[in-house]
Amino acid sequence: MVMSSLLAGPAILAAETSEAVHHSDGGVLAAGAWLIVLVPFLAALAIMLFGKRLPRRGAELAVAAVGFVAIYGTVLLLTTWFGDGIVYEGAVKIGQFGGFEIEWAWVVDGLSIMMFFVVGVVSTACFVYAVGYMEGDIRPTAFFASFTLFAGAMLMLVSAANLIQLLIGWELVGVSSYLLIGHYWEQKENSSAGMKAFLVNKIADIGLMIGIIIAAVTVGSFTISTIMEKVVESDAALDDVAVVIAVLLFIGAMGKSAQFPFHVWLPDAMAGPTPVSALMHAATMVTAGVYLTARMFPLFEHMAHEALTLALVIGTITLVIAGLLAIVQNDIKRVLAYSTLSQLGYMVAAMGAGAYTAGLFHLFTHAFFKSLLFLGAGSVIHAVHSNNMTDMGGLRKAMPRTFWTFIIGSAALAGLPPMAGFFSKDEILASFNEGGYPIVLALGVITAFITAFYMTRAVSLTFFGEYKGHGHPHESPAIMTVPMLGLAGAAAVVGFLNVPGITSSFYNLVTTRLVPHELLGEHATSFDFTALALGLTAGVLGIIIGYRLYFPDAATQEERDRLRIPVLWPLLENKYYIDDLYMNGIVNPIKGPVARFINWTNSYIFDFVVNMVGVSTRGLGRFVYGGLDQRGIDLAINQAGAGTGYLGSKLRYIQTGKVQQYAAALFGGALVLVIGFWISIT
Amino acid sequence: MTIAQFLVVSAALFSIGIYGVLIRRNAVLVLLSVELMLAAVNINFVAFGSYFADSTAGGQVFALFIITVAAAEVGIGLAIVLLIFRNRASANIDELDALKW
Numbered sequence: 189m190v191m192s193s194l195l196a197g198p199a200i201l202a203a204e205t206s207e208a209v210h211h212s213d214g215g216v217l218a219a220g221a222w223l224i225v226l227v228p229f230l231a232a233l234a235i236m237l238f239g240k241r242l243p244r245r246g247a248e249l250a251v252a253a254v255g256f257v258a259i260y261g262t263v264l265l266l267t268t269w270f271g272d273g274i275v276y277e278g279a280v281k282i283g284q285f286g287g288f289e290i291e292w293a294w295v296v297d298g299l300s301i302m303m304f305f306v307v308g309v310v311s312t313a314c315f316v317y318a319v320g321y322m323e324g325d326i327r328p329t330a331f332f333a334s335f336t337l338f339a340g341a342m343l344m345l346v347s348a349a350n351l352i353q354l355l356i357g358w359e360l361v362g363v364s365s366y367l368l369i370g371h372y373w374e375q376k377e378n379s380s381a382g383m384k385a386f387l388v389n390k391i392a393d394i395g396l397m398i399g400i401i402i403a404a405v406t407v408g409s410f411t412i413s414t415i416m417e418k419v420v421e422s423d424a425a426l427d428d429v430a431v432v433i434a435v436l437l438f439i440g441a442m443g444k445s446a447q448f449p450f451h452v453w454l455p456d457a458m459a460g461p462t463p464v465s466a467l468m469h470a471a472t473m474v475t476a477g478v479y480l481t482a483r484m485f486p487l488f489e490h491m492a493h494e495a496l497t498l499a500l501v502i503g504t505i506t507l508v509i510a511g512l513l514a515i516v517q518n519d520i521k522r523v524l525a526y527s528t529l530s531q532l533g534y535m536v537a538a539m540g541a542g543a544y545t546a547g548l549f550h551l552f553t554h555a556f557f558k559s560l561l562f563l564g565a566g567s568v569i570h571a572v573h574s575n576n577m578t579d580m581g582g583l584r585k586a587m588p589r590t591f592w593t594f595i596i597g598s599a600a601l602a603g604l605p606p607m608a609g610f611f612s613k614d615e616i617l618a619s620f621n622e623g624g625y626p627i628v629l630a631l632g633v634i635t636a637f638i639t640a641f642y643m644t645r646a647v648s649l650t651f652f653g654e655y656k657g658h659g660h661p662h663e664s665p666a667i668m669t670v671p672m673l674g675l676a677g678a679a680a681v682v683g684f685l686n687v688p689g690i691t692s693s694f695y696n697l698v699t700t701r702l703v704p705h706e707l708l709g710e711h712a713t714s715f716d717f718t719a720l721a722l723g724l725t726a727g728v729l730g731i732i733i734g735y736r737l738y739f740p741d742a743a744t745q746e747e748r749d750r751l752r753i754p755v756l757w758p759l760l761e762n763k764y765y766i767d768d769l770y771m772n773g774i775v776n777p778i779k780g781p782v783a784r785f786i787n788w789t790n791s792y793i794f795d796f797v798v799n800m801v802g803v804s805t806r807g808l809g810r811f812v813y814g815g816l817d818q819r820g821i822d823l824a825i826n827q828a829g830a831g832t833g834y835l836g837s838k839l840r841y842i843q844t845g846k847v848q849q850y851a852a853a854l855f856g857g858a859l860v861l862v863i864g865f866w867i868s869i870t
Numbered sequence: 871m872t873i874a875q876f877l878v879v880s881a882a883l884f885s886i887g888i889y890g891v892l893i894r895r896n897a898v899l900v901l902l903s904v905e906l907m908l909a910a911v912n913i914n915f916v917a918f919g920s921y922f923a924d925s926t927a928g929g930q931v932f933a934l935f936i937i938t939v940a941a942a943e944v945g946i947g948l949a950i951v952l953l954i955f956r957n958r959a960s961a962n963i964d965e966l967d968a969l970k971w
Binding site: 841843844845846847848852855 | 888891892893900963964966967968969970971
């Protein structure tokens, strides 16, 4: 906060704070927003139960569900844009343990509406595309059920008004991503990739869980808005642990958003079908970490600047190393995967630099152009039946629609005006510059250059030159190209939502929250021409050098081979040996000695203790049965019975059957009573 | 006449009745002795009823009830004795010990 308020000046702060008063509760539209979460879940359930009996094996339900979300999200977005701005929290109590209430609560504010819109629209594009792409798949019903669950889980995550619900959505995203990445589990590497994604995420999730627990224990509530109130009040108890909470939450975010050193799962997640990659890399899953950071941003900004610095460092490392890795990949999906990592690095670094809006804006634009690129790559793979760019080439004539949409996506990713990526990346670079992080700015600009370079390489290898694969590739059907055209349109125009100094629709949207504006970072009011010039130069330079090196006839193979710098190139090809490090440093030791030691401990120590407990319990049982029960308790009971019988055998002789004896006893008794009565009255 | 004179007669009659019930072997005589005891009680009722000058004549009414019930009772008793005698050719009460242990 200190930095941004210095830049903003008190006058702007006051103006922004007074602006924030006018919010509407959104009426029935916001109150019914729980439908956004419920409909995909119900659709997933319905697909699992009766998907196989439907004519398209459940795909129609999946498309209908996400289509509904897209429409609802769009209506919400337009309402909040042209109205006062919706800020609403709804809750339904679903249970109670003592004083602890469990409720399903949903938040409808600018941030969550933005996510509803992105998830809805990008999911709809990917789902419609998947209907064509998954034609003839072995398990379409299972695929669409998991896919719908995936979208629903993400919506659960972004709609969550409390951290428990957020965690549930978070874990469901992890589970459904595991199912989708391992969709073709017959091949070992695919199921391993799913498991890797799940386990790496799980490790990071521990951070998130502990962070949530500390936050809830400190504040006394899981509700995010309550925590935010404490942040605004500068609560002393929260302030003490804010850095710990923020760092732990950020560790969780690092897992889902695949930040170094948890980035290893994302490239392997390419094992899933391409629509999954498109959705996972654009709107769902990887954006969850950035979303969490944005949702908790006031905590970071106001109380935990150390955590923001950590985010800046981690984001910067990720954006550089992932960008470099994308250069050496031959698998087209892996190029895009590393590019996603790199762009996520930008978003996280922007958050770290205090640029809330810039980070979210890049999330927003990136969702459109990255899903577009993945769908384009899927279309190419569909035609060529190979992921490898060395099997492609010259596809621009055979697949014109795929080619042009891919060009638009690449231009957006490379940051060429007027595509969406230009504005959002420029805003991030500007935030580095204004925040006073020259090293981060330099690395960001270098990575912008690298981005343009590897995208030019990918476009060139895929669409230009001679076709090197087998068969005759042809354009994908309309059901696949129409979503791509739609996303291309979006990738071209959404950048204009936030042009510094001209439009600020996006800024207004994502700052429509209960927390005061000054806790949501600084909004750029004019272009930062230094950053703009640097970013644009880097992008254009990257394209020129990429063109020089990789376009057919522009360079010889020897010239390309000069890039293969000793040490560095193998380092990149082996992904900095990070995977080997994890494999040999963590996984194998755990699988080998640690597992054996634990097994030994289990067999010889725990089992021994358990056996001893069992043996001694059995001995005790025998003693209790033989000694106490049979000889003690049973003896007493038998003796009581026998004694009563003996007594009865003796006493029965008083029953003589002689009436006169009974009568004598009767009169004797009466006499005794009379005498006793007479004595007592005298 | 004083109340004590009635009570003495009544006590004597009652004692004779008890003696007969406990000592006689013949069931018919035992029943007769029971009748003696009832008569003694009736004397008491009538004597106390007169002594307390009860306007509702409760003592006398009770005595009449007892006479009625005693008549029914001795009827049933004699019928039982008759059946026992037919079965066993004896009305000796000592031999009637079927209820002993």
